[in-house]
Every structure is written in C-alpha cells, then in structure tokens.
Amino acid sequence: MRAVVCPEHGGPEVMRLADRPIPEPQPGQVLIRVAATAVNRADLSQRAGAYPPPPGESDVLGLEVAGRIERLGEDVEGWQVGDRVMTIIGGGGYAEYATAPASSLLAVPDRFDLITAAAIPEVFLTAYLNIFREALLKQGEAVLIHGGASGVGTAAIQLCRRLRDAKVLVTVGNEDKAQACRELGADLAILYKREDFADRVREATGKRGADVILDHIGGGYLADNMSCLALYGRLVIIGLMGGGKAELNIGQMMVKRQRIIGSVLRARSVAEKAELARAFRAEVLPLLADGRLEPVIHTRLPLAEVVEAHRLVAANANTGKVLLLVDEGLD
Numbered sequence: 001m002r003a004v005v006c007p008e009h010g011g012p013e014v015m016r017l018a019d020r021p022i023p024e025p026q027p028g029q030v031l032i033r034v035a036a037t038a039v040n041r042a043d044l045s046q047r048a049g050a051y052p053p054p055p056g057e058s059d060v061l062g063l064e065v066a067g068r069i070e071r072l073g074e075d076v077e078g079w080q081v082g083d084r085v086m087t088i089i090g091g092g093g094y095a096e097y098a099t100a101p102a103s104s105l106l107a108v109p110d111r112f113d114l115i116t117a118a119a120i121p122e123v124f125l126t127a128y129l130n131i132f133r134e135a136l137l138k139q140g141e142a143v144l145i146h147g148g149a150s151g152v153g154t155a156a157i158q159l160c161r162r163l164r165d166a167k168v169l170v171t172v173g174n175e176d177k178a179q180a181c182r183e184l185g186a187d188l189a190i191l192y193k194r195e196d197f198a199d200r201v202r203e204a205t206g207k208r209g210a211d212v213i214l215d216h217i218g219g220g221y222l223a224d225n226m227s228c229l230a231l232y233g234r235l236v237i238i239g240l241m242g243g244g245k246a247e248l249n250i251g252q253m254m255v256k257r258q259r260i261i262g263s264v265l266r267a268r269s270v271a272e273k274a275e276l277a278r279a280f281r282a283e284v285l286p287l288l289a290d291g292r293l294e295p296v297i298h299t300r301l302p303l304a305e306v307v308e309a310h311r312l313v314a315a316n317a318n319t320g321k322v323l324l325l326v327d328e329g330l331d
Contacts (some may be wrong), residue, residue, distance in 0.1 A: 002326075003060045003095035004306050009049030009059040017303070019303035022061065022097045028270075029099045032085060033068040035114035035330040036300075039309045039322045040122050040151070041216070041239060042266060047310065052090040054267055063266060065100070066108060066117035067330060076102045084108040084331075086117040088125055088273065090266060094306065096326055103274035109289035111185065111214020114331050119151070119321040120288065126238065126265055127156035128284055129276055132163065132212055134261050135234040141211035142152075142167040144201055144228070145186075146221065149177035149319040152238075154184055154296040156214060161185040162292055163283070166212075168206055171197050173316055180319045183210035184296070192232040201228040209233060219243035229258050236261045296320030 003020040022322055025031045044062045045051035048182050053059055066086040079085070085105045092098045108117040131137050147153045148170025153199075160166040168185060171192040172178045178189035190200045201210050209230035215221055220242025225235050227248065237260065253260070265273075287293040297320035301309045302325050309322050 001096035002179070002303065003092075004062070004303065006047050006267065009047065012047070012314070013045065015061070015306050015310070017306075020095065023058065023092065023099045025071055025099045027074040028076060028101055028103070029071075029073040030069045030073040030076060030078060030079060030085075030102050032065055032067045032069040032087070032098050032100060033330060034065045034093070034096055034098055034326045036067075036118035036326055037062045037065050037324045038118050038122065038151070038305075039111075039313050039324065041241075041313065043094075044310055044314055050200060055199040057090035058092030058098075060092045060095050062089070062091065062095065062324075064118065064122040065093045065098050065287060066114045066121075067098075067327070068237070070097065073099075073102075078102070079105060084114060084117075086121050088121045088265065094303065094324060101270050101274065103270060104277045104278060106285060109285070111289065111291070115300060115323065115325060115328065116295060116297065118231070118323050119297050122265075123151035123155040123321065124159070124284060124288075124293070124295075125154050125276060125280060127159050127214070128280055129265060130236045130238055130261075130263050131156060131160065131212060133179065133276070134263050135212040135214075135236050137164050137166060137212050139164050140166065140206070142169065142205050142230070143212040143214070144169045144171070144197075144210040144215045146171045147216055148172050148181040148189060148218075151296070151318075151321045152216070153212075153322045157181060157184045157186050158293050159284070162287055167205070169201055169210060177319055180296075196224075197230040198224040205230070211285075212236070216306070217242035217299070219246035222246035226253065226258065229256070232257050234250050234259045234261060236263055238263050281309070298322050300325055
C-alpha cells in the first residue's frame with residue numbers, strides 16, 4: 001500500500017511516499033480502507049522528531065481517518081465489513097489502509113461523504129474531551145478558545161454554542177479568520193497580533209474573566225491566561241507551541257481557586273478512548289447528523305501533496321482542516 005514515511009526527522013521535505021505492507025488487524029481491531037485523512041499539529045511535531053508515536057503504534061504519520069471497514073479482527077462485534085466509519089488512531093493515517101480499535105469507531109452520518117468525514121474525528125473529539133469532559137463547561141459560561149480558526153477551534157466554537165450556549169471568545173491572527181469565527185458563532189474575535197487578549201477578555205466579561213480557556217500555546221501564554229481566568233476558572237493546556245516552561249503565580253491561583261489541566265488525546269488508553277467515543281456518539285454525533293454542527297475544511301489535497309499540506313498548517317494559513325485525499329473514489 002502507499003504510505004507517507006519520514007526516513008529522517010526534519011522539515012516537510014523529509015516526507016516520502018513509499019510502499020508499506022497492509023497492516024493486520026489485531027483482536028478488537030478493524031482494518032479500514034482509507035478514503036481520506038487530515039493534517040494535525042501533532043503530525044508536524046512527529047515529523048520534526050518532537051512527538052514520537054506511543055509504543056506499538058505505526059510510525060506512519062496520521063491520527064485520523066475516514067473510510068470503509070475492509071476486515072474485522074477477532075472479537076469485533078457491532079460492525080460489518082463495508083461500514084462507513086471515521087475514527088482517531090494512534091498513527092498510520094497517511095496510508096491506503098489503517099487499523100483502529102473497533103471501540104473507538106464512529107459511524108459516518110449519511111449526509112457526509114467519506115472525504116468530508118475525515119475532517120471530523122480529531123478536532124471534534126479533542127474539543128469535546130477538553131472543554132466538556134475535562135473543564136466541565138457549564139451552561140452560559142464564558143470560554144476563551146485560542147486559535148479559533150484552527151481545526152480544533154472551529155469545532156470548539158460550534159460545540160460551545162450548541163451544547164452549552166456559552167459566551168465564546170477566540171483569538172485569531174487576522175480579520176478573515178475573525179470573520180470566519182464570528183460566522184460560526186463566536187461572540188468576540190481578538191486579533192492577538194495587535195490586541196492584548198487578556199485585556200480584551202476582561203473587558204468582554206465585565207472584568208470577571210473566562211470560566212474556561214482552551215490553550216495550545218503553553219508556556220508563552222500561561223501568565224496572561226491566568227490573569228484573565230475567572231474565579232474557579234479552568235485552563236486546559238493541549239499544546240506547547242509557545243514552550244513548555246513558565247513562571248506561575250501560585251498565590252493568585254490559590255486565591256481564585258483556579259485549575260490548570262494538562263491534556264493529550266493520543267496517549268490515552270484504548271479503554272479511555274472507547275469511553276470518549278461512547279459519550280461522543282450520544283451527545284455530539286446526532287448534532288453532526290442533523291446539521292447543527294459542521295466540519296470546516298480549508299482545502300483538500302492529494303496524498304502526494306503532503307509536503308504542501310504540512311507547509312500550509314505550519315504557516316497557520318488554514319481556517320479549519322487540511323485534508324489529504326487517499327482514495328477519492330471510495331464512498
């Protein structure tokens with residue numbers, strides 16, 4: 001099968017299309033014929049050598065796929081060969097075939113083709129996990145989403161509005177992205193390159209601050225995040241684009257009874273991901289099926305153009321997902 005491999009760590013140019021054996025599904029897994037996958041920030045980190053795959057996972061890049069079940073492993077129940085599925089995986093998505101635990105599979109809603117479905121799993125599950133299951137966003141609370149025009153950001157805006165009718169604040173890099181976020185339901189889009197986001201959050205919340213902050217920057221934003229986090233606020237850190245170290249005013253955190261939550265999805269156990277998928281099927285999948293939630297897609301590129309796809313994401317040029325087409329004829 002065709003697959004994207006990295007013979008060495010480095011920039012986008014190190015990626016190559018190569019021939020790899022079709023993986024064998026283990027007990028409890030399925031083999032998926034892949035229609036499309038998508039580029040995530042974690043893929044860029046893995047390519048650069050900063051985010052190795054967990055033990056036992058494929059070294060082929062790619063953390064999500066959509067396609068059809070090609071084969072069932074032992075002990076798989078509830079799924080059939082030919083079923084249309086989308087799912088997160090621990091690795092191996094940039095390929096014509098990938099394996100996944102059956103417990104994490106999501107049925108593709110009828111209204112989506114398989115290419116579009118590839119824009120859903122990683123970003124909607126990441127947003128749902130961290131805002132609603134880790135930070136426990138409540139009805140009507142205020143939430144600050146950094147990178148509002150990213151894949152996770154565009155999913156998070158919609159989920160916060162649809163599930164909790166929250167006041168949604170986002171940071172973005174330019175006015176085009178700001179407008180896209182407002183159209184998705186954001187109440188305020190902060191242009192972080194020329195505005196102090198912490199000041200804007202305090203202004204927008206009557207000096208109260210955001211109840212929940214979803215942050216992928218890490219150390220570089222910690223002080224400002226904490227300064228605009230509300231009493232009993234929850235800061236969820238899901239990335240380290242701004243570094244992994246920072247000073248923390250512990251006294252302020254204690255007085256305001258704030259919480260800092262570190263979170264990743266990829267390294268969680270099969271059982272944890274299965275539980276997340278069960279909750280997602282019940283609370284989120286119906287909203288995708290009836291049109292109340294929509295995946296946002298920036299562009300669709302052939303798998304052979306993976307280098308350009310990585311450059312797009314690295315440059316923050318995308319609003320929503322960058323998809324990689326593996327088998328356009330599959331549906």
